Amino acid sequence: MDRARRAAAALLSVSLVLPSAAAAYAGSTGDGAAGGSTQEGSVVAAQAAVRPTVAPSPEPVLRSVGAGLTVDPAVVSTEIEGELSNAWLGDSVGLTIRDVATGEHVLDRNSDSALTPASTTKLLAAAAIVSTLPMDQPFRTRVVTGPEPDQIVLTAGGDMMLAGGRGDPDLVEGHAGLGDLAEQTAASLGAEGLGTADHPVRLRLDTSYGEGPNAPAGWTDFWLSEGYAGPITMLGMQQHRAIPYDPSPRDPAQAAAIRFRAELTDRGVVVGGGPATEVPRLVAPPDATVLAEVESAPARDVLAEAMASSDNGMVEQLARQAAIADGAQADPAAVRDWVLQQVADYGIDTTGVKLADVSGLSDGSSIPVRVLADLLILGADGSHPELQEVLGALPIAGYSGTLWDRFALDSQAPAVGVARAKTGSLPGVTSLAGLVVTRDDRLLAYAAIADGVGRDGTSGLEARSVLDSVVAELASCGC
Template sequence: MTALLTSREPFVKAGLPYLLLSCLLSLSAAIAGSRSGSARAQAPATVGRAHRAGRSKEGRSDIARFGERVQATLESMGNDKAYWGLIINDADTGEVLYSLNASRYFMPASNAKLFTTAMALATLGPDFHIRTTVESAAEPDSSGHLEGDLVLVGRGDANLSSRVVPFAEHAERNGPPEKALADLADQVAASGVKEISGDIVADDGYFAPERYPPGWGIDDAVWSYGAAVSALAINDNFISVILHPGATIGAPLIYSAAPWPGIYEMHNDTLTTAAGTEPKLRLARDPDSRTFHLTGTLPLDAAARELQLAVTQPAENAAAILMQLLEARGVRVEGRSRARHGDRSALPQADSPTHVLAEHTSPALLEDVRLTNKLSMNLHAELLLRVAARERAGATTIDEVLAFATGFWQSVGIAPDDVQLSDGSGLSRGDLVTPQSVVQLLTYALRQPWGADFAATLPVAGQDGTLETRMRGTAAAGQVHAKTGLVEHVNSLSGYATSRRGAHLIFSIFGNNTGTHGRDALNAVDSICVAMVEELAPHKQTRAPPSAINRRAASNQAQGRISR
């Protein structure tokens, strides 16, 4: 496959101003209210009929003004072929304030991560940790000789990298991308192993070998956002390639790659062009090929470019890197590096007796949820989905995993036909949800003991994550805490907001079939959020002082704890 070098996408400070005690006491009615208040039959609306299709609370001038602004915003796009859905609930009363096509299907893009991360927190708990181990059937003898294979066992940890955790405002790295694996190699060497008679084996059999969920595109597999899913994920299963112009015009580009396991090839047919010319880079790789073919040009005065190339054989990649690291530490390996995959038709087996020579423990699950939502990490969402289903139901195949997830969503009151997801990240073009189901999920999450922490994992408008540069300098900055979603012809945003008049809101906005008007659609979503914050008022009988959750969160912030 050939792909142009394009980019795809991939909250809150501790005090959550919209979390009120009255909200927590009344949200039990909101799940039912969201559905009954917005499930009335609605004909698909074109832009010109947006306000007529929208349902709003009668007799309130603030909602009438908001509806007029929604209509004006959608009409200003000049695109009558796009399809829009929107629902806003009062979090304190559960009332549906405004509804447009809220019971219709929309592709959610990364808003699907809301369903995945909430389910992971509910089923595994915020403090759940994942172990990655290096094991052997025997112990090394007194001379350091280890008979048999050395096995790296993965169980779905998405943070086997050098990423700094917890996330704080911006993604940071500390050390080489294979740092977590290097730490395991250090432990093996420290255990006294000097020679291994067998192979270095990477075992990702914790899940069935189904690397790509249904509905992912063939071009997705080239780049890091579409990296293969495996119980072993080193550096998010991508290779970082840094490109620099050559020394002279006509010279090939200079590149470095890390981590480079030695099982891939890079064919570099690039050229350096005159300063000021347009860069034109292309990357080609056939499905499952281990050969990357880089072509195109980069001007002499260009800054370095990074390409994040997806790994298609994650376990093989991990085994090769671990073998390199061990040999660099003086450990002699007589065998080769290889992978061991699970059987998609086999039942999960109990662990056989082994000797653990090294172990890595993941950050708390809440911190991975924060990364997943703040930065919209597709692979992290896929692994959270699979780990939850594996741990709680013994599920290994994608069909079993999705059945577990569907059962969970139904158990919290979401109608079976309101959510049709075939992956955990939203990258699948087969995913469909209704706006009302998203609001129901967000309502459920807010009622849980981990609800405030979940809300704090969402990007903050104008401040961090995938909303860092959006809605800056508007009334919505700092007041909208929501998950973004973006794939071709899809733009979505769902989460929590506090209006400047004190209303506590739960909302979901979808734009589908936006065609070539992607930037216009994003601006429309942001304009609707600004209108929501500027116009909507609280129910006059639901005003309440900050809840105990707010006071606790504010105390955490004062003590300098990371809670973004």
């Protein structure tokens, strides 16, 4: 996905608030990245070739949902039996289908089995994030005075999608810009007679906000170096977000600081240090004067972008911010444990859940499909309004996010525009969890994981298509 398409994709992250199950459809990429050791490079390359890409911004397509007619579990089982027995899924498959209005288990196959979830793990992370972070508040990047009179400090505040120049308030990605921040800073310095040839300033970088390891222990250097995930950072530019084969800088905050110095220079501010000289780090004084400040889009829109694009680093970063706000530590293991506790606090039985990270990229995670469906039900039935922020971020079948180029077969057309889901893909794994409207206007929640799929690209594509067909059968079901 090139940079222009990714900028267009940022428009997908406008949040769709779903007030109840009856309105859950009145209103999204890459998944957990494939990867492993260097020896697995051929597998990774094959998987990367079939990874979903983020769609351009679609027009609204989802329709309102009425109460609809209840479904007959026996008919549903008959309709999808062929798909569930398809050899492309392998021999390790979990599926649950639930009636949103009643909570009834329409169909369960290995729904309590702990399976590898891939990026559907992000549903748990998102559910934890919305329980703590104020969704209407932005993340702020500031420039403040330093401990010495000629110092100014660029201070991280959680925005990793800053534009390099001017921001665009109509976008989520690049909503705020380092150019805007530099312009404000230049004005403040000019008023004080600083930033001139006689009184140059020295720029410093404060990354103490949310500071911690740049990756969970399970992320290999290969994943970072190949762009399947970017470092966890509280300051970065939208152009440096990781995509496969186009990795982030090793230190996105430092890269942003160097760009900020260039933006200051362009505005006539005399700043010490050469164009590529590393900006020294320090912690700004607690009583520092704010010289400039820019704000990201609201947190709900940032979360929606993270979910629509299945950005591993961004989901980990948002979860870290939420965990810290709730009193937890910043290290990935503490954030992982915090997410699991937040999910349990919704009243969900987390038996069988094991999280190696909160994005689904690391080896060692397992989640029963029952847990994914439980979260979807709690959001769609209106009992936990905060979870509606999560549902509003799910891609729409055939239109947006990781689902924009799926459901392409004629037999899968019934699901286009009437299903949405969080996808997941790793070598040997495909998963899908979301909501779908039946032909009789009944809203169903579903979660499916197949983690015994062949590890080549063809097997991944075919297994993914089988799951699409399952959802299409539900959409077309007059049952």
